[in-house]
Amino acid sequence: MAETLPPPSAAERKKAQDEAFRLTELVVNSQERELRVNSIRIEGVDYTRRTIVEDLVKPILESQNLGDIIAESREACHRLSRLGVFKDVGVTLDTPTDPYGAAGELVDVVLTVKEGPRLYARTGADFSNYDTTTNITARISNAFGAGETIEGHASYAVQPNVALNESAASFASESGSYFQLLFSKPLVPKPVFQRPNRADPDARVELAAYSTNRNMSLYMSHEEEAKGGIARYKTIDPLKGTHEFSYDVAWRHVHKVTQDASWSIRQDAGHSLKSAVGHTYTRDHRDDSMLPTEGSFIKTREELAGLGGDVRFVKGEAEGQWAHPLGGGFSLTASLRGGLLLPLFGQRPRINDRFTLGGPNTIRGFRQSGVGPMDKQDAVGGDAYWAGGLSLFTPLPYLINKPLKGHVFVNGGSLAPVNTRDTLENNARNLIRSPSVSAGLGLAVRFSILRLELNYCLPLTATTTDVAKPGFQFGIGITYM
Numbered sequence: 142m143a144e145t146l147p148p149p150s151a152a153e154r155k156k157a158q159d160e161a162f163r164l165t166e167l168v169v170n171s172q173e174r175e176l177r178v179n180s181i182r183i184e185g186v187d188y189t190r191r192t193i194v195e196d197l198v199k200p201i202l203e204s205q206n207l208g209d210i211i212a213e214s215r216e217a218c219h220r221l222s223r224l225g226v227f228k229d230v231g232v233t234l235d236t237p238t239d240p241y242g243a244a245g246e247l248v249d250v251v252l253t254v255k256e257g258p259r260l261y262a263r264t265g266a267d268f269s270n271y272d273t274t275t276n277i278t279a280r281i282s283n284a285f286g287a288g289e290t291i292e293g294h295a296s297y298a299v300q301p302n303v304a305l306n307e308s309a310a311s312f313a314s315e316s317g318s319y320f321q322l323l324f325s326k327p328l329v330p331k332p333v334f335q336r337p338n339r340a341d342p343d344a345r346v347e348l349a350a351y352s353t354n355r356n357m358s359l360y361m362s363h364e365e366e367a368k369g370g371i372a373r374y375k376t377i378d379p380l381k382g383t384h385e386f387s388y389d390v391a392w393r394h395v396h397k398v399t400q401d402a403s404w405s406i407r408q409d410a411g412h413s414l415k416s417a418v419g420h421t422y423t424r425d426h427r428d429d430s431m432l433p434t435e436g437s438f439i440k441t442r443e444e445l446a447g448l449g450g451d452v453r454f455v456k457g458e459a460e461g462q463w464a465h466p467l468g469g470g471f472s473l474t475a476s477l478r479g480g481l482l483l484p485l486f487g488q489r490p491r492i493n494d495r496f497t498l499g500g501p502n503t504i505r506g507f508r509q510s511g512v513g514p515m516d517k518q519d520a521v522g523g524d525a526y527w528a529g530g531l532s533l534f535t536p537l538p539y540l541i542n543k544p545l546k547g548h549v550f551v552n553g554g555s556l557a558p559v560n561t562r563d564t565l566e567n568n569a570r571n572l573i574r575s576p577s578v579s580a581g582l583g584l585a586v587r588f589s590i591l592r593l594e595l596n597y598c599l600p601l602t603a604t605t606t607d608v609a610k611p612g613f614q615f616g617i618g619i620t621y622m
Contacts, residue, residue: 176207179237179247185254189226190286193329194254197221197342201250210234214250221254223377224327224342225290226283229255259283274298288342290325298356317364321351343377360510360520360608362402363410365493366394382424382439390416390450393493403516409492414450419443431619432544432587433464434472434534446494453485454494470536476552476622479527483559495522498556499577499607501616503528505552506579506598511608513556520608525572528554530622534585544587548596552622553578578602579609593617 178201183194198217204210218230235249261280276296284291298317327342349371356364369391377383395410420443427436439461447453460478467473484490497520498504499512510520530552537547553576559568583596594616600609 175205175246176210176248177246178202178204178210178250180249182249182251183254184251185227185256187256188259188286189256189283189288193224193287194221196329197224198250198252207248210248210250214252217252220342221252224288224329226256226288227254228257229253257282288327288329290323292321292323292325294321294323295319317354317356319351319353321349323347323349345375345377347371347373347375349373358399360497360508361492362399362406362519363395364397366396367391369415382422385419385421385423387419387421388417389419390414395493401518403519403521405516405521406492406519413452413491413493415446415452415494416449417444417446417452418448419445427462427464429587431592432534432546432585433462433474434466435464437464438462447485452491452494453488454482454490455485456480456482456494470541472534474532474534475530476532477527477529478622480525481559482524484561490524492521495524496526496556497522498526498528498554501594501596501614502618502620503552503622504530504554504577504579505550505581505596505614505616505622506600506610507577507603508608508610511610512554512577512604513606514558515606515608523556524559525568526554526556527572528552528622546585547582548585548594549582550596551578551580553602575604576602577604577607581614583613591617591619592621594621 181195181198181201183191183198186194197220201210201213201217204213214232214234218232221227221230231253233251233253235251237247237249259282261282262278264277265275274296275298276294278292278294280290280292282290296319325345325347328344328346329342350369351371352366352368354364354366358364369389371387371389373385373387375383375385391414393413393415395406395413398406398410421440422442423440425436425438427433427438430438439459441459442457444456445454446456458478458480460476462474462476464472464474480496482490482495497510497513499507499520500509504512510522513523513526514521530550532548532550535547535549537543537545555572555576557568557572578601579598580601581596581598583594586593594614596614596616598611598614600607600611603609
């Protein structure tokens with residue numbers, strides 16, 4: 142029978158606390174002690190190139206005292222973790238064996254790492270009001286020993302082929318597909334224009350090739366195919382935010398236009414070539430990106446198309462979110478977003494470049510892309526939009542510690558074309574004078590990679606072209622208004 146040890150006595154607990162306090166005080170009082178690094182030993186590196194790891198830990202050698210050594214060693218562990226190669230990183234300090242008797246002024250830094258698995262694969266399925274998507278992702282991490290990632294992703298969506306005219310509904314299936322091959326590499330060491338001797342894995346380059354075919358028949362009378370490539374440069378700063386600079390070239394094809402398609406769809410049918418540069422800035426200080434209870438989020442995106450190809454415009458979007466805890470498991474979230482598209486050189490905006498609005502992830506209580514201008518049965522989008530929402534999340538009885546919340550919301554917004562011949566004041570007035578607004582309540586569930594909502598929605602105001610969807614609405618996704 143296993144022997145049960147008695148709990149420590151009050152005297153033993155007091156002795157342990159005094160010892161911990163003495164060690165802490167010793168370290169604090171010794172931080173200014175002059176101490177230099179004799180060597181850095183790295184243990185546990187099997188596949189990763191040692192030169193990459195050495196570039197990340199080299200700043201430890203610049204330490205002048207014990208405090209510097211501790212701080213630089215901790216920061217080196219953070220850099221190694223951000224490389225995306227190691228799942229465990231630890232550091233210890235050791236006394237070197239110095240034949241010249243200087244061991245008291247030197248210290249060895251021992252970094253112990255454990256490389257993560259290099260192969261990863263996942264399959265899954267997502268469900269929403271509008272389609273069912275199956276997907277598969279395969280990834281090779283640390284492909285060539287320098288933190289590179291090679292990833293392939295494929296998804297296939299199936300949705301009911303219900304025509305916009307209910308009397309013409311059929312039970313066939315329409316599909317959409319998406320394929321992407323991505324190569325990503327951290328820039329270690331940093332380029333020469335960065336701070337010398339300070340390699341950092343937070344700057345990355347990415348190259349991606351993709352092919353997609355989107356079935357738009359739920360709210361537009363066509364399908365859209367696109368094939369292209371993207372080059373990106375990313376810099377990541379947890380405090381200041383992430384910057385992403387990109388160049389995207391895509392061949393696009395609006396095809397399978399139905400017989401009853403509107404003129405807005407027909408005039409943009411066929412091929413187009415977009416060549417664009419873009420910049421995205423993201424700063425996320427929320428405690429949870431899926432179902433936040435505290436913190437703020439800001440994201441902006443600018444895009445300039447026209448560096449070649451036959452599509453020319455400038456486009457900008459911004460969104461923000463603020464979450465605040467109210468106590469007792471209650472929290473309040475406010476969201477706001479907007480966008481503007483301006484054609485260049487007198488070119489008319491195309492149907493596949495305009496904004497759309499409405500649906501369970503933006504303005505609930507309306508059909509997907511059901512807010513804004515319509516041409517016959519087609520949602521043709523707009524050149525400017527704004528949308529805002531206010532959500533109250535509440536705890537549920539017996540489920541307070543579960544990622545399941547009650548949800549009460551009000552959201553609204555507007556989408557409109559921009560008349561470049563009219564004044565800015567008149568365009569702004571057209572955008573804000575008749576917002577589409579809805580309210581409702583339901584449930585929000587947070588999963589590891591997405592959020593699910595089931596809400597009862599009641600449209601409060603709508604324009605003559607909006608397609609309202611009162612009653613229960615089901616949504617699944619990553620970002621919500």
